[in-house]
Amino acid sequence: MTAGAFSLESGALGKTLGESVRSHLAGLIIRGEFKEGERLYPEQIAARFGVSITPVREALMQLAAEGFIESVQRRGFHVRIPTADQIRNVWQVRQSLELCAGEQVIKRLKEGTLDPHALDRLDALQKAQLKNTSHMDHATKLELNGSFHTTIIEFAGNPILASMYRSLQHKVVGGLVQSGLDTWRSRVEKEGQEHKAIIDGLRNQDYAAYDSSVRTHIARSLDDALRDLATRQ
Amino acid sequence: MTAGAFSLESGALGKTLGESVRSHLAGLIIRGEFKEGERLYPEQIAARFGVSITPVREALMQLAAEGFIESVQRRGFHVRIPTADQIRNVWQVRQSLELCAGEQVIKRLKEGTLDPHALDRLDALQKAQLKNTSHMDHATKLELNGSFHTTIIEFAGNPILASMYRSLQHKVVGGLVQSGLDTWRSRVEKEGQEHKAIIDGLRNQDYAAYDSSVRTHIARSLDDALRDLATRQ
DNA sequence: AATGCATATATTTTGTAAATTATTTTTTAT
DNA sequence: ATAAAAAATAATTTACAAAATATATGCATT
Numbered sequence: 001m002t003a004g005a006f007s008l009e010s011g012a013l014g015k016t017l018g019e020s021v022r023s024h025l026a027g028l029i030i031r032g033e034f035k036e037g038e039r040l041y042p043e044q045i046a047a048r049f050g051v052s053i054t055p056v057r058e059a060l061m062q063l064a065a066e067g068f069i070e071s072v073q074r075r076g077f078h079v080r081i082p083t084a085d086q087i088r089n090v091w092q093v094r095q096s097l098e099l100c101a102g103e104q105v106i107k108r109l110k111e112g113t114l115d116p117h118a119l120d121r122l123d124a125l126q127k128a129q130l131k132n133t134s135h136m137d138h139a140t141k142l143e144l145n146g147s148f149h150t151t152i153i154e155f156a157g158n159p160i161l162a163s164m165y166r167s168l169q170h171k172v173v174g175g176l177v178q179s180g181l182d183t184w185r186s187r188v189e190k191e192g193q194e195h196k197a198i199i200d201g202l203r204n205q206d207y208a209a210y211d212s213s214v215r216t217h218i219a220r221s222l223d224d225a226l227r228d229l230a231t232r233q
Numbered sequence: 234m235t236a237g238a239f240s241l242e243s244g245a246l247g248k249t250l251g252e253s254v255r256s257h258l259a260g261l262i263i264r265g266e267f268k269e270g271e272r273l274y275p276e277q278i279a280a281r282f283g284v285s286i287t288p289v290r291e292a293l294m295q296l297a298a299e300g301f302i303e304s305v306q307r308r309g310f311h312v313r314i315p316t317a318d319q320i321r322n323v324w325q326v327r328q329s330l331e332l333c334a335g336e337q338v339i340k341r342l343k344e345g346t347l348d349p350h351a352l353d354r355l356d357a358l359q360k361a362q363l364k365n366t367s368h369m370d371h372a373t374k375l376e377l378n379g380s381f382h383t384t385i386i387e388f389a390g391n392p393i394l395a396s397m398y399r400s401l402q403h404k405v406v407g408g409l410v411q412s413g414l415d416t417w418r419s420r421v422e423k424e425g426q427e428h429k430a431i432i433d434g435l436r437n438q439d440y441a442a443y444d445s446s447v448r449t450h451i452a453r454s455l456d457d458a459l460r461d462l463a464t465r466q
Numbered sequence: 467a468a469t470g471c472a473t474a475t476a477t478t479t480t481g482t483a484a485a486t487t488a489t490t491t492t493t494t495a496t
Numbered sequence: 497a498t499a500a501a502a503a504a505t506a507a508t509t510t511a512c513a514a515a516a517t518a519t520a521t522g523c524a525t526t
Binding site for chain 2: 015016054058061062065066073086089090092093095096097099100104158159160161164167168171
Binding site: 249250251284285286287288291307308 | 479480481482483487488489
């Protein structure tokens with residue numbers, strides 16, 4: 001009877017309260033609303049959202065399982081601060097999964113399970129990235145960049161691979177840093193060329209070419225990520 | 234079946250109740266105590282363990298996040314029934330991660346970060362697998378088999394890779410089937426040879442050889458897994 | 467007087483029980 | 497036989513209680 005008294009905005013359609021809290025918090029973390037290493041107090045969050053502690057706790061544990069935040073026994077939840085080694089490790093696995101995806105995409109192209117026109121979406125993404133970089137906020141730029149890789153992963157047609165890749169991305173959201181615009185612009189150029197090489201590898205169904213362009217791209221991307229991390233300190 | 238008391242306190246030092254319940258349940262699932270697709274009722278489990286529902290729910294959600302079981306909104310928790318496609322997908326990612334690990338292990342051997350004697354542990358595991366297969370229960374056999382691959386993953390020195398590999402293994406525990414002893418014996422022979430080839434690839438620091446022996450092994454292993462699945466229906 | 471240890475207190479996490487909400491099944495009426 | 501309504505079942509959430517940890521305070525010792 002006292003139902004619907006709370007005002008936890010946005011699509012709470014058939015979702016549980018814990019789920020709503022989870023997606024809200026994930027959004028806040030991605031937007032960098034919390035400082036790195038900041039502790040998240042269930043009680044405060046509960047008060048902020050106008051719900052009790054249980055669903056908040058549920059959400060926090062879920063986020064910890066997904067790698068968004070870190071949970072220490074009896075010592076609460078903290079926003080992850082990835083170390084250089086962790087970033088290297090994530091990039092290493094990322095490379096492995098992207099190689100796996102490409103191998104699969106090429107296989108599917110060859111056996112006709114995947115329409116070659118699907119690759120046009122990659123072209124579109126690559127071009128969208130090259131223009132309009134100035135009036136985009138950090139989150140959008142990162143999202144656009146991420147979409148390119150996520151799309152390739154999706155084309156592999158392996159949901160388990162996709163979910164693994166996603167959870168990998170979550171592990172570093174706390175470490176993504178706002179780079180200066182000048183830095184960004186030169187990066188976009190390189191990234192554009194590298195992405196183009198990756199698309200070509202897929203389109204020509206040439207795994208060797210795909211393999212080497214992915215490795216080049218990942219290596220450069222790792223360098224940038226490590227540089228960003230060092231800048232923050 | 235016996236509604237006897239489960240001693241959760243055993244060695245529960247520093248662990249929370251939810252954690253104890255989680256590991257107990259994980260053990261039960263691995264041992265095949267639950268039927269495939271069986272629904273897990275929090276209330277029943279709580280009664281069985283003599284605790285309240287909250288820690289049980291916590292454990293179930295944790296297990297769902299790890300891929301042990303499946304959770305459907307408002308419809309409870311179920312033991313996963315992997316489909317043939319899911320098994321294929323898992324094996325595909327498994328292969329990718331094992332290739333990544335091997336590449337890293339060889340790199341570490343070359344740069345001297347990993348002692349070549351570490352590989353002796355793989356020899357030991359391989360030999361242990363070949364003998365004493367008759368008086369081992371299913372779980373032990375699977376564990377021994379799994380250890381071989383897990384050890385290689387560990388040698389890569391990438392905790393994130395290791396945790397991904399682990400969660401991948403969880404995704405199929407519900408689908409592991411008790412094979413007949415005769416079937417098993419012939420399998421062990423093949424597996425032994427394949428594992429030997431994999432070790433050789435690493436020891437010779439020959440990635441191409443490692444790559445092809447892993448692919449051969451995974452392909453054969455996938456065939457067996459799919460055959461097991463088909464046997465059950 | 468300063469430092470280290472021990473105890474006490476306050477804060478936070480974890481666990482319980484009960485209430486609420488959603489879903490499924492059964493019953494009843496058309 | 498079908499559809500609607502009510503009851504039963506089970507998941508979710510809340511509020512409250514307990515357990516555990518960190519922090520602060522005080523006393524003793526050097």
